[in-house]
Amino acid sequence: MVGAALAVAAVAAAAAMIAGAVLPARSRVVWVGVCTALCATAGGAAATAVLTGSSTFQANFPNLFPLGGVRIEFDALSAIFSLATAIVAVPAAIYGIGYSAHGPSSRTVQIAWPLLVWSVMMVPAAGSVTGLIAFWELMALSSLVLVLAEHHHNVEARSAAQWYAAMTHLSLLAIVLALVVLAHQAGGDSFTAVRAGAGDLSPATASVVFLLSLVGFGAKAGVVPLHVWLPRAHPEAPSHVSAMMSGAMVALGVYGLVRVGWDLLGGGPTWWGAVVLAIGLASAMFGILHALLSSDLKRLLAYSTTENMGLVFIGVGAAGMFAPSGNRSLASVALAASMLLVINHAAFKGLLFLGAGSILSATGTRDLDRLGGLARRMPVTAATFAIGSLAIAALPPLNGFVSEWLLLQSLVHSLPSNAAVVAVAMPVAVAVVALTGGLAAATFVKAFGTTFLAMPRSVEAGQAHESPRTMQVGLVALSGVCVALALAPTALTSPLRRVSAAVGGLADGAPIRTNGVYLQLSGIQAGLSPLLLATGLAVLMIAVLAVVRRGRLHRTVRDIPAWGCGRTVQTARMEYTATSFAEPLQRVFDDVLHPEIDIDVDHHVESRHYVQAIRYRMKIRDGFEHRLYLPLLAVARRWGDGARRIQNGSIHRYLAYSLITLITVLVVSR
């Protein structure tokens, strides 16, 4: 069953790529979309089979590459990530049909897109070092091509692609190093062999491997300080690709980290978890603060991805801290929170990026300060974006809340603990998660409010139309997933139990128990029923409506001007913009963010007491980029300039280099 589904996925991906290569532009987009959706569905089916059954699927292709084969090992940990991929990929592929029709429909893009979906699906399925690296690189290359999709009319895309290429290869380098050390020690390439051989590693080597994989996979997950590519690359890619990258691809960073650190290496000392937790805390805070102050919709979503990956890291790190001190049931709760967040994040971030794509294609802008009033022009997009916003802000009764709740429960019940570092870290972690939650609510009130409510702030926003059917289908499907995950997270209890059983170094047992309605945690006296919360809210709203019956005595007056304190006309310029909405919080976090603010005042020609115009510009630099990367780049450039002197085009000199090399080789290999 699992094998057949994976085979269907591979065939469908191949069919999509062939369709992308040979069909004419018009039908190409449709067939690529359909085949990609089929590929993702098949992958999702395989993942579901593994998560609901109890078997691990294995297959060997020993002679796929000249030097080694590829092994497929599809266990519950793989499956949960493949499921997340399927959740975002199927709607994104359908959405892509409508989106690409008037946008990125070129052959290159249409070939790269199914390849990306398939490789993201298959990275977790890889059961050997070679396989993992092969799929990883396929994923990196196809996504790089897709980031460059719109480079013709977008200069930003080129610089984004450069950053992305550099970071992704740095990441690959670290991953290859880590895995090669592991495989070398184990004397085998398959994960089974590596797992068996990891026991013989010295603690120091294990820690080095762990840190290398943390760098490599952390860069893919976009956590601080390796996040710099993320807010550049995700906004520039076509929106359904952004959804795929943000919803599913970055999560593979978490997959890799858990797989290498706590499955292959079998877990390590408490400080591994502490480091992951610290990175998670920093990423969550950093990501949400920048998302809050960003007025570019897709950039905001990209920074929020950094935040969410930070939260996932917090869960993984907390689990990594609990497990060595023997609190394994709590560790499984923390891990379950992370995994649930990965699934939820795929659903709501995919949804929000698709929504952003609809807005972008309807208005041509993603600048929040130029949007507004889209709710009545694009009702489907507005409704689905609202669901996504509420979900990502972790508000009940939507799905984001369930994972946030699990995460908080696992952090809160860590005390009393006998490890000092746990005792110190957990209050800080709870505070950061709480602040992140509050700021996320503010961020998405801003994002939804300034995009969809009130009056349009530009002509383009005023002339927007609802997007084509296929795009709406994608949006509605993903919001349906969000709602389903919100009302019935209990369905995920046994899959999460299998995941925690699969990660031997971290967790065991059943993190969540359920009787179908309530969620109950192992070892923690706490309950939650998202379904009953939603029912309660709905019942109370209906009750209020029935009791009050607004407009019973008097007809409701509609379409009157808003009350603006007696002023005669209301224009969109009087509205709060996204920038002004975030201004109080920007002031609060002034010392952390150091925004650059320019205010230009133009005075009236006749008297300087009258003001003609005031321009306010606020720019927030990415502190890491500014302080860490740019100096590094400057150093690298200096080295590059030095190196250029060696290469001056003179054939004589090249011959001389050859001679010197030859002599050196002779001397060395004497």
Add this chain to the structure above:
Amino acid sequence: MLKLLRKIVRIGRVTETVPLGAGPRPSLLLGAADPLRGSVQIRQVDAGSCNGCEAEFAAAFGPVYDVERFGVRLVASPRHADALVVTGPVTRNMAVPLLTTFEATPGPKLVIALGDCARDCGVFAGGHGVAGSVADFLPVDLEIPGCPPTPDDIVVALRRVAGR
């Protein structure tokens, strides 16, 4: 803080204990089924007043007259209001805002013209910037004469509106 506490204890209640006007009066304005009975929210509009009426109006809400005890309260938006209290002659610049405010008030609603200027432009009648009295623009339900009216007058009038 201690000083303030001592002051509170020493001064006690300063509100006039004798009810102003005679006893509670039936609402004269909206009939027996008066929805405003016992609760009147007021939005005050200065249509061009000299601020004399405002000073007296504010005094009516102060500790001594305390019209709030009859269920009258000032609010910040005409959307929350039941009655508009308009002061001053309606100046050219305030005519449109006054009408906007009236339109922004949900019904059933009342308009109260406070002071002589609001009734008939008072001493400003025929002035350059004056567009007319309040009645020229809005249906006035109640007039409070005086230049300015005393807080007593204002309290009596507002009690009629509140029916208490």
Add this chain to the structure above:
Amino acid sequence: MSPTGIAVAVLQVILTIAVAPLLVGMMRVIRARLEGRVGAPIRQPWRDLRKLLRKQRMVSQNTGVVFSIAPLVLLASAALVAGIVPFLSTTSALDQVGDLFAIVYLLLLGTVFLSLAGLDAGTAFGGMGSSREMTIAAIAEPTLLVAIFALSVSTGSSNLGAIVADTLANPSKAASPASMLAFSALAVVTIAETGRIPVDNPSTHLELTMIHEAMILEYSGPDLALVELAAHLRLVVFLGLLANLFFPWGIATTAQPLHLLAAAGAVTVKLIVLAAVIAAAEVFIAKVRLFRVPELLAASFVLAFLAVTVSFFLV
């Protein structure tokens, strides 16, 4: 989820809705008395609400669905919380439905909807109110959750019923430093979240100083009634939480009518005391500048943080 449990929950919702405006009316009377005035009678807020329900509803152009459903969500979320918090009895059916975290996020849901409604009309003041409300809500969040952390450390659960039962069983816990620190932290947050002085002035008429009022400038008639009732209800919910989490005495542990009656009396007394303290304190302090509010909330955060540290290390 037993029928009696559901009955208790429904009873709690109805009682808190009935009591909330009266409590606000009482606070206004206390304030008036301290200012040397007589003040409106205690039942005045109910009169106001009744009148608002009979008034016309106005919906301005540019607004949409959000503007219409925000009052419903706001009131429903506050009412649901009123059903979950153990006001009368620890046997409420909703106890396992949501814990303290669920309560915090439910209240945040209401805030978020009201903020969106403030943006919906597109007026400058509405946006200003929303922006400020979200600012305060966001930076109050850590205090709330860390205070909950402190409470649940000693009990081992974040479920309200469990915390209340635990305090009932060990009365000395109420006087422990952790509990007192958490109480002060939650008290500051209560003031911030319910828009009282020194964070917000509920009776201001000056738009520039408004937070809560600015968001609802656009509501009229029945909508306004719902928003105001929800605001009253949130105040009661917060005060009730403070009262019963830290001083749970008098609460019923069964669902017998007599016990419930006694519990209703006890919780009313506690609410009156807390409300009176807040109302009296408001006379003595001035509203702080908006950009000093973070300092206030930082202080409350520190209190909550200390509560966690102390509860873990000292006890």
Add this chain to the structure above:
Amino acid sequence: MSTTRFVQLLDLAAGLVLVTSFAALWLRRLVTVTWVIALQGVALAAVALVIGAYEHETELVLIALMVGVLRGVVLPGLILRAVRAGDEHREVESLINVPAALLAASGLTLVAYATTRDVVALSSTPQVRALPLGIAVMLIGMLLIVTRRKAVLQIMGVLMLDNGIALVMFLGTSGVPLAVELGIASDVLLAMFILQVLTTRIRTKFGGTDLDQLRELRD
């Protein structure tokens, strides 16, 4: 006094010492900060009193009274005079903003707890378990000294630091004489500091501490 009551009272008094040090970071008016410091002195005295009463040590009770008078009344009184003698800027000026200072202080508290874990684990008497509070107060006192601009506030920081040391001594040692000697010595030193600041302030304001001119002040 029963043991549970003793633990509660001790925790309460020691907790109050810590909370007052946070309050001193939070408040802005110099006069209020001085009052808070005085309260801290009283709380410190209460700690000594509680321990003395529980262990029936008359000496410790006497010391408690002395500490209460000295740190709750005399030293704050002197500081108050120094504050009043200062210029009109009676608001705290700080190098870092208030929320940051508060967060830093909570971080210091955590550090205090984390570093004293081993000591606390060694003997778990209620006194020793409250020991981290004293360390935290010391650290916050240091923070106050480092971050504040005014000499008066730095004096208050020193006083807070001193309170922290005294708290640690009350909680950590049962050797009373040492506590007395150190405590008195540091108090005298502090008084000297304050007088120095006071005279400097008077000098900057009136151009010197010339006695004749000072007499004019009285008239």
